[in-house]
Amino acid sequence: MTQTDNTAVSFTGAVKTYGAVRAVDGVDLDIGRGETVALLGRNGAGKSTAIGLLLGLHEPDSGVVALFGAAPERSVRAGRVGAMLQDARPAPRVTVGELVTFVASRYPAPMPVARALELAGIADLAGRRVDRLSGGQVQRVRFAVALAGDPALLVLDEPTAALDVAARHAFWESMRAYARRGHTVLFSTHYLEEADAHADRIVVIDRGRIAADGTGEQLRRAAGGNLVCVDLAGREPNGLALLPGVRSVEVHGDRVRLRTDDSDATVIALAEAGAIRGLEVAQASLDDAFLALTADGGAGAPKGSGAVSGMRLPPRGRDRPQRTGGRKETV
Numbered sequence: 001m002t003q004t005d006n007t008a009v010s011f012t013g014a015v016k017t018y019g020a021v022r023a024v025d026g027v028d029l030d031i032g033r034g035e036t037v038a039l040l041g042r043n044g045a046g047k048s049t050a051i052g053l054l055l056g057l058h059e060p061d062s063g064v065v066a067l068f069g070a071a072p073e074r075s076v077r078a079g080r081v082g083a084m085l086q087d088a089r090p091a092p093r094v095t096v097g098e099l100v101t102f103v104a105s106r107y108p109a110p111m112p113v114a115r116a117l118e119l120a121g122i123a124d125l126a127g128r129r130v131d132r133l134s135g136g137q138v139q140r141v142r143f144a145v146a147l148a149g150d151p152a153l154l155v156l157d158e159p160t161a162a163l164d165v166a167a168r169h170a171f172w173e174s175m176r177a178y179a180r181r182g183h184t185v186l187f188s189t190h191y192l193e194e195a196d197a198h199a200d201r202i203v204v205i206d207r208g209r210i211a212a213d214g215t216g217e218q219l220r221r222a223a224g225g226n227l228v229c230v231d232l233a234g235r236e237p238n239g240l241a242l243l244p245g246v247r248s249v250e251v252h253g254d255r256v257r258l259r260t261d262d263s264d265a266t267v268i269a270l271a272e273a274g275a276i277r278g279l280e281v282a283q284a285s286l287d288d289a290f291l292a293l294t295a296d297g298g299a300g301a302p303k304g305s306g307a308v309s310g311m312r313l314p315p316r317g318r319d320r321p322q323r324t325g326g327r328k329e330t331v
């Protein structure tokens, strides 16, 4: 099989700028058929821009984006893609059933409308006018619209915004049912838990670049396996970065948090230095991994970088901050 047969989405050196902002800044990414991938990043990271590129809504300034081995526009026209975008247009003044029927009619091999409504959890809303629904209900209508064509690739940009907890749960159930049927799903989110719980693979995007790519477990490991926290007790934090295993040092008031590859060696060294007041050792969470891999926590990238247990991490480059300590918790 050629790459084209197996690849649903491919970005090669894709760049998209808005004036001085490099919204997508040299992205290389292949998503195989049947994968469920989360594009995880903070607000402004470049998720929607990347999705716009892959749907052919924007042209890259440089690089190439392809869907199923063809230009995005062609694959979209051929009905192979269903999308739920973030910038929703105003709700049309038609019923839910009419809207989904219309959209389905434009695809070569749509799923039955009743099935799309059922999957989106809105079978009971078929006769209701779209412009008179709640925000959460409209969101589910948009999901039904994305599903209507029975597309090989489903693209969902922050799909759970505006959904309450119960609707969120139902939404992910439907998404997974769709993915299990062999379809490819790409969804964006800024919720770590969503990415971890509902994707096979997490692609972390930060300032237009891919900061990490792997399973949730791989992300946790690559960001530094453990955290060791102690009280500073008036000591200077300088020098802690040199302790065995330590990758990064963060100071929060009188507490210091060391991200370490070898918590035993770090703890022993701290003990030898007599600095173990308030000692705590914990496994890094995905949250920690995310912080370490993105904007303010760039110091967490592994020493030497390169490929780490299946993850691709960028080299410690020009604009990855190497700060240690004192960073803000912004997620």
Ligand SMILES: Nc1ncnc2c1ncn2[C@@H]1O[C@H](COP(=O)(O)OP(=O)(O)O)[C@@H](O)[C@H]1O
Residues within 6 Å of the ligand: 018, 021, 022, 023, 041, 042, 043, 044, 045, 046, 047, 048, 049, 050
């Ligand atoms: N149409 C636009 N015009 C100017 N800047 C834009 C436009 N769309 C996005 N941007 C900028 O590009 C960056 C990435 O935005 P976006 O892709 O929407 O991020 P995300 O979806 O991850 O929140 C941000 O800095 C944003 O302000």
Ligand SMILES: [Mg+2]
Residues within 6 Å of the ligand: 047, 048, 049, 086, 157, 158
């Ligand atoms: Mg967005």
